[in-house]
Amino acid sequence: MIGAILGGLCAAVAAVLLYLAAPHQKWGALPCRPGLLGWAGALLLALGTMLLLGWAGPATAIFILLTILMTIWSVVPIAIAWRRGAPEGKR
Numbered sequence: 001m002i003g004a005i006l007g008g009l010c011a012a013v014a015a016v017l018l019y020l021a022a023p024h025q026k027w028g029a030l031p032c033r034p035g036l037l038g039w040a041g042a043l044l045l046a047l048g049t050m051l052l053l054g055w056a057g058p059a060t061a062i063f064i065l066l067t068i069l070m071t072i073w074s075v076v077p078i079a080i081a082w083r084r085g086a087p088e089g090k091r
Contacts, residue, residue, distance in 0.1 A: 003051045003055040007048045007049070011064075012072055013041075014045035015072035015073055016041075016072060018041035019077070026077060026081065048065065052065055
C-alpha cells in the first residue's frame with residue numbers, strides 16, 4: 001500500500017514539475033531553469049511508474065498514472081488563474 005501512495009505522490013509532483021517546465025506555463029518566474037524542472041519531472045514520473053507497477057498490474061498502474069497526470073494538468077492552470085484573479089479592466 002505504501003508503494004501506491006508513494007507512486008501517486010511521485011506522479012503528482014512530476015506532473016507539477018512538467019507543467020512548470022512547459023514554455024507557456026502561467027506560474028511566473030521560476031527558481032531554476034525549465035530544463036532542470038523537466039528532467040526532474042521525468043525522473044519522478046519514471047519512479048512513480050515503477051512504484052505503481054510494483055503495486056498493481058500494468059494496465060491498472062498506467063491508468064492510475066495517466067489519471068493523476070490528467071487531473072493535475074487540468075487543475076493546476078485553473079488554480080493559478082484563479083489565484084491571480086481577473087486582469088485589470090476585466091472586473
